[in-house]
Amino acid sequence: MAKAADRAKNPARSSVWLETNKRSRAARGGSGPAGLDRDRIVVTSIRMLDEEGLAKLSMRRLATELNVTAMSLYWYVDTKDDIIEYALDSCYGEVDLAAVLAADGWRERVRVLALEYRRMLVRHPWMSAVAGQYLNVGPHAIAVGGEIHKAIRDSGLPVSRTPSATSAVFQFVYGYGTIEGQFSRVAQQAGMSQDDFYTDSIAAFREEDQFTGTLEEMSEVLDERLSHGSVDEIWDRDFDYALDVLIAGIEVMVERGRAEAAAERGAQG
Amino acid sequence: MAKAADRAKNPARSSVWLETNKRSRAARGGSGPAGLDRDRIVVTSIRMLDEEGLAKLSMRRLATELNVTAMSLYWYVDTKDDIIEYALDSCYGEVDLAAVLAADGWRERVRVLALEYRRMLVRHPWMSAVAGQYLNVGPHAIAVGGEIHKAIRDSGLPVSRTPSATSAVFQFVYGYGTIEGQFSRVAQQAGMSQDDFYTDSIAAFREEDQFTGTLEEMSEVLDERLSHGSVDEIWDRDFDYALDVLIAGIEVMVERGRAEAAAERGAQG
């Protein structure tokens, strides 16, 4: 049941989290003679993905890491995609929702959620490339999505506008976490600190005469940045400021919405 | 020269657009006996990527489409990654920068750029998964980046803040274009209209009792949406509103920046 071939026929419901595809056996619980179970598979996958990246994860290499043959894995999952979907949701579980609940007011809740989300993406740089390809409807992803929705809703925006505002905030966080994660991963691969990597990259671009036209414009910006701190500090500072922009924008739109609603009531009464 | 193995050793400069890797021969110009050249390779790649997605593009299938063997491609590019990097930059070339220049004021320029960018991502749903993996320093990508920078700079924000604000706006657009493209691609694969696919998906989720907890919260939002138009209209409406939020936020921060600068001058003078 729920073979890879079947899965492809119904993309709308194509997720390990939906009944149509879920397999009954081996879902969880005790491990077999080889000490294998789905949890161990997922945990090991995440470690390998963090260390070596998406491209290097194969069923055979994963199996070797677990002291088992590749075919054993297929007792616990239907496809390699399933493993990645489980890994994805497991990472969403790292978002500290207790810290969100402890935060005071929607602004602070949005900030905490954004920071937790960003940090998760940076810890697992393979996530961003993959998240868009799945429905992201695992229990942890749904829980995070629910908190995001509630935080934005509490701003006072009309219900019809919360999805849009949510999207503005968290698509930004997603994109920001993606490039930050990419940057730190590539720097690490090059065996450099982020600071060295930054200055080295800029130097490389300046050597290219093809960039002298357009990059000149941004040159003063690039120079200005490192004078204000390390690359790590710049990531934080830029992130905080962008959240300032977004929160200020939401505040304005809340006010506009209230003014419009009042005008409507005035016209009616 | 510039083999795949060499490339991996210097990730900071790992791009077909940087001298270190660029190969001199066959860069452009007339096609060989088989009618092959790099432009044809890139154009065909983009068509195949649009039609069948990233996973299905292989050197062998691409070569077959071009009536040639896979190995011929290696005369024009060093690796499969190179082809994707060329394809990526070629797509950035679809952004209509003339329309941006024709727009009046930074707000309108930001809107036109955002819309052009979003449309490009929806036309080529494979782009989002891939863009983060490369440096994106091809001529077209750089040109687009330059216009984005200039539009945001003209808002009057301090130079030190433009990268952050740019990131807020265009990471949002990137994320938004990604999920919109994903949605339309999956609907198309399922052979459904976007509207049918939307209602069908929601129905599928409602059937799952695991979602009754968290999804209940968002239920009213989901219902509200389709009463206000087609899925296509919702995509447009949400996008416009999110840009309203972002532009309003930038306006507020410009004001704050001016107030702070004035206070500083007052304290000094």
Place this chain on the structure above:
DNA sequence: ACCTGAACACCGTTCAAGT
């Protein structure tokens, strides 16, 4: 200068067979 055939070292997945 441009293109190919054969080969290498990999993939994900299936299926029948083992314990």
Place this chain on the structure above:
DNA sequence: ACCTGAACACCGTTCAAGT
């Protein structure tokens, strides 16, 4: 119930050889 060996139909890339 859980795990494996062998096999299928693929990959990207290299290298020596063709024209």
